[in-house]
Amino acid sequence: MARDKGNNKKLTGRLLDWFDREGRSLPWRTKARRDPYKVWLAEIMLQQTTVMAVIPYFEKFLELYPNVKTLARAPLEEVLKNWAGLGYYARGRNLHKCANIVANDLAGQFPEKEEQLLTLPGIGPYTAAAIAALAFGQPATVVDGNVERVMARLFAVPVPLPGAKSRLHDLAASLTPDDRPGDYAEALMDLGAAVCTPNAPDCPHCPLSGFCRAFKQGLQDTLPRRDKRKARPTRHGVVFWLEDKGRVLVRRRPEKGLLGGMLELPSTPWREGQKQSFHSHAPLDIQWTPVSGEVRHTFTHFHLRLTILTGQGHVKGGSWLKKDQLLAAGFPTVMNKVIARVLETRS
Ligand code: SF4
Incomplete structure (x- = not known):
């Protein structure tokens, strides 16, 4: 009281x-x-x-x-x-x-x-x-x-x-x-x-x-009490780095929802569960090369693990940005981590 x-x-x-x-x-x-x-x-x-x-x-x-x-x-x-x-x-x-x-x-x-x-x-x-x-x-x-x-x-x-x-x-x-x-x-x-x-x-x-x-x-270390929280789930996805003449394919996320309206590299949906076929989401049907390791990022409601695939080729009508301008282009942090990882493997 x-x-x-x-x-x-x-x-x-x-x-x-x-x-x-x-x-x-x-x-x-x-x-x-x-x-x-x-x-x-x-x-x-x-x-x-x-x-x-x-x-x-x-x-x-x-x-x-x-x-x-x-x-x-x-x-x-x-x-x-x-x-x-x-x-x-x-x-x-x-x-x-x-x-x-x-x-x-x-x-x-x-x-x-x-x-x-x-x-x-x-x-x-x-x-x-x-x-x-x-x-x-x-x-x-x-x-x-x-x-x-x-x-x-x-x-x-x-x-x-x-x-x-x-x-x-x-x-x-x-x-x-x-x-x-x-x-x-x-x-x-x-x-x-x-x-x-x-x-x-x-x-x-x-x-x-x-x-x-x-x-x-003597209760200061035990208060406030909390109902047990559900553990944060982990989602997985595959991101595609498609390069053509020093430029990389990018797209914009839908206005509504997570990271709404922001730039990103094309990717599969981010889902719980490890296995998901990436082929139907790839921007081009080519031989993709994986980048070693995965990029990790945590959002409020889930952890994200991204596998990166790189390839060369062109698709008509896409948006392209010069490779050396990507990190200054205003991508969200998770995508900057992906970009930095790919650039790191090339240096
Ligand atoms: S208000 Fe917080 S810091 Fe202050 S005496 Fe109480 S428990 Fe300790």
Whole structure:
């Protein structure tokens, strides 16, 4: 059960004092009122990606597109190329779509309320709350995995995730202050990242240890509980490197679905189970030569193992790129691994 209001206020006050002293300095954070464009850009990039990985992309995007209008004006192709490496290309496409709506339909102004933000492409409940709280000081409660972990421990919630989600959200909401909701959200994120970490939380140095039920009961290493997850399956596929006069055959993936709209080398479908005949998917009926080993990549929902076959020949009507331009062409990471492997075997 959540504590009384007075105690909650003390807890939040302690957290904010700690944040004022120890909070991380990140490129999208500013002491003054936060810029909604920067908050939005950072939050979209941070979905499924770590802070360290996001920083160089954030800085590059700000340099290329200093505001929502310049981002909206940039061609989608170019934006996706600059996005390559952040993964989840649907996010890159939605970023551009959202920028266009804000720039063209909303006179360049992001909406302030969660409900309005939720209507924009690529903005789910977490991101809407984050933008509302961080950029506009709305009393929205921002809950990600870090916050869930801190709440489960602070209140010693025994119910496992994901079933405990709404309970943990309510607990985080019960602590959200009216005056500094954005700082509160960032403080919890920082506490979860630096002190109340998934493994080995640093309770002796935690500003909230005096309030923490898990710490008092010695449960910090066992919370939050989780329902057992299904193991990630492994899918297999064959990729074709077809070369003709120094150029390589490429194609574009369908707009919808995994890596939607991105460039790739032709391949078989990626399926579970080892054996699959590649002949009907090969772009040309020729003698293919395998490249030794396989390329491995992990997506959110599955591991992928790719075998590479190389060959020489031409097909009419295909798209071709010069071999030495492939790595700069904006392929997704998994395809860059394939390209790098083939180029490596040739050097
Ligand atoms: S005392 Fe330990 S378990 Fe509790 S919030 Fe702090 S770091 Fe997390």
